[in-house]
Amino acid sequence: MGDNAISREKRSLPPADYSLKIESFKLLSESTVESFESGVFKSGGYNWKLVFYPNGKKNDGGKDHLSLYLKIDDSNPHSDGTWNVNVYYKLFVYDQLSNQYLVVQDAKAPMRRFDRRKGEWGFGKFLDLATFNEPSNGYLVDESCVFGAEVYVVKPTGSEEILSLVSEPDDGTYRFTIPAFGSVGDTVQRSGEFTVGERNWQLVVYPAGSGGDRGNYLTVSLKLADYQKVTPKKPVYAEFKFKIPNQYSRNRAGAEQTGEYPPFTGINSLLASYVFEA
Numbered sequence: 001m002g003d004n005a006i007s008r009e010k011r012s013l014p015p016a017d018y019s020l021k022i023e024s025f026k027l028l029s030e031s032t033v034e035s036f037e038s039g040v041f042k043s044g045g046y047n048w049k050l051v052f053y054p055n056g057k058k059n060d061g062g063k064d065h066l067s068l069y070l071k072i073d074d075s076n077p078h079s080d081g082t083w084n085v086n087v088y089y090k091l092f093v094y095d096q097l098s099n100q101y102l103v104v105q106d107a108k109a110p111m112r113r114f115d116r117r118k119g120e121w122g123f124g125k126f127l128d129l130a131t132f133n134e135p136s137n138g139y140l141v142d143e144s145c146v147f148g149a150e151v152y153v154v155k156p157t158g159s160e161e162i163l164s165l166v167s168e169p170d171d172g173t174y175r176f177t178i179p180a181f182g183s184v185g186d187t188v189q190r191s192g193e194f195t196v197g198e199r200n201w202q203l204v205v206y207p208a209g210s211g212g213d214r215g216n217y218l219t220v221s222l223k224l225a226d227y228q229k230v231t232p233k234k235p236v237y238a239e240f241k242f243k244i245p246n247q248y249s250r251n252r253a254g255a256e257q258t259g260e261y262p263p264f265t266g267i268n269s270l271l272a273s274y275v276f277e278a
Helices: 025-030 129-133
Strands: 006-011 018-022 041-043 046-053 065-072 084-095 100-106 111-115 120-128 145-154 194-196 199-206 217-224 236-244 255-264 271-277
Touching: 018 046, 041 145, 046 145, 065 084, 065 129, 065 145, 084 120, 100 120, 111 120, 120 129, 217 236
Parallel strands: none
Antiparallel strands: 006 100, 018 145, 041 046, 046 065, 065 120, 084 100, 084 111, 084 145, 194 199, 199 217, 217 271, 236 255
């Protein structure tokens, strides 16, 4: 990974998930040990390790640098060979003089996928040794240094929302016939339930009107019959048209009202009402 793909910044907040303190860096760097693996730590439901190369990982461009990597541990239970874990991660080194942390992360591809083929991600050029060894920088004090990690596992929650729009559905027309209308008085007339746009509806007719219109108008209402299935978080929007045809002459228009009712929510008023002059 080229150095131009690495972002470095300082902050005072310590790493949230794990810190590794090395108290004898010189002895470690002069030993025959090429790399050191930390103990296991947990984050995001998985087990992880830090892998530290005190003299750099040469085959990852780490010459004259410290190299530091995040590794998903073999102790994690995986269901099959196709497992993968998507992660945003940050690696840290502590400036003991200023009480701040140098935060190192991928600049161009901050999310990495850990899987069976590649279970380790990090930085061959985490920090050049000249900068690390300079006492005034505070990274190495009395042969001790501190590294750290933050791991943010990206897990789908399964939460989703679907917005479905139906334009002129095939079953969008419903005819409600009331026989002997003149004899029903002010008895409310209710149609059977009918389905449009995967929802169940009902027409409600008030022959003598309703509320403040009672006695002066005919009121027609549209009711969402299966309103119990609707929640405030999943409202139903509807556009509709009420028609009362002229039964004496097809050439003469009857009464018509067009409206919309956003939204039916299953609470408050369940009816969208329009009035027609008696």
